[in-house]
Amino acid sequence: MRPVTTAAADGPAGPPTEKPRRARGEQTRQAILATALRLFRERGYADTTMRVIAKEAGVAVGNAYYYFDSKEHLIQEFYGHQQEAHRAAAATVLATERDFAARLRGVLQAGVDANAPYHSFAATFFKTAAEPSSPLSPFSRESSPARDASIGLFREVLDGSTAKVDPELREHLPELLWLSWMGVTLFWVYDKSPEQRRTRRLIDGAVPLIDRLVGLSRLRVLRPALRQVLDLLDSVRRDDVT
Amino acid sequence: MRPVTTAAADGPAGPPTEKPRRARGEQTRQAILATALRLFRERGYADTTMRVIAKEAGVAVGNAYYYFDSKEHLIQEFYGHQQEAHRAAAATVLATERDFAARLRGVLQAGVDANAPYHSFAATFFKTAAEPSSPLSPFSRESSPARDASIGLFREVLDGSTAKVDPELREHLPELLWLSWMGVTLFWVYDKSPEQRRTRRLIDGAVPLIDRLVGLSRLRVLRPALRQVLDLLDSVRRDDVT
DNA sequence: GCGCTTTGTTGAACGCGTTCAAGAAGAATT
């Protein structure tokens, strides 16, 4: 069993996965990436072979593997792009609306809007991301920056709103909202209705419900239940990855 | 609705996926299946090649494809086996326990127990099942018998219990419990803790919570919220597949 | 200029899942 991607530190020549990229390499890298994403859109993920990507980008197959560990890793870049698109699409509603429910609904719908053009392609993408050991998994170490960014988006939803929330819940609510976004995404991937209407219906139906639950969080009868939820979250988060 | 297994009727030579199997073919089929499942357990899914399966089963590669459409379809059989194992493991607690929370907890833990030996292998299996277009998807048409059976298991949990439930909720609760089981399974797949302790902790934490919520369902303040949930479920189920 | 390391690039080769034309083995019909 050899080290998977240690490279840079001890190996002679490892693929540059993060930090300092020279100009020449960066150009090739971008050419490959742009070609790949274009072809994914045009002909789908499965029908886009690494050989074609390389050919159209004007490089050899092996060269693509110098910059990207695998075909799947090309998706990860796409993933990042979409994250930004979501944030951009959500900016308007976050700047203008103060009501919690409206803000949440706006951000969720913005997410669906941002991803809509890639719905068919997203299924394949999702299949890959679902693999727990995959770096593409939304719960993986590698995804934690993107995940934190996304959770931050939902923190904005809450912080910029006029909602009155139980203080204990307030702390964990952004993460819970992000989880609900993951749920919406899951539903969206499986949604075969035209223009993903069912997903939008789900959002429209679930948001008032969440809003109501959040409002009820300050009710005395529900206190113990709330405590139970938060304790559960805590206990389950423990000893994450060994 | 067209017959799934036309083969014998109109086609010249289609693979017999279901109904009337001759003795000779059935024997080969079982040999391939048994060998495949054994090898999956022994060396994992990815490391078990179709060539090795065929070789160890004493047939040619192509022959395996006569009986199974793809390597993934071999998993589907495994899936069915596990469903039965879950039911069997749940039988004891369903026969002896009357308390709702205890029954639910027992059935969920039984599910984890039944799947535990295959945890590492399940990740790959899950990756495949996650593909929305895959017949392995728990939401697919092909899986609906298994799904209905599983929902039935949770109907037993409820029906055999002494729980007092809002009559409107009672109708949909089995499906909701099945959904929670899907959630537990999802969590379980991602659970890297030793012996999946976190999943068991999740169950232990979530069951009293569900129990409490179910109990609260008869509370007047929560009536509108309950209505909202059930309406949402209904509206989202509409126009399933075009 | 010259060696030396780092970075970038190549394309043949490997093993994989899968396909398919070819045919063998039985069963059914004549």
Place this chain on the structure above:
DNA sequence: AATTCTTCTTGAACGCGTTCAACAAAGCGC
């Protein structure tokens, strides 16, 4: 027994993602 039809079996071949030894180019200390 001969013929025909269905069921079952074969293994070479295809295209895929991926690897790797080899080499080219660029940067760097001298």
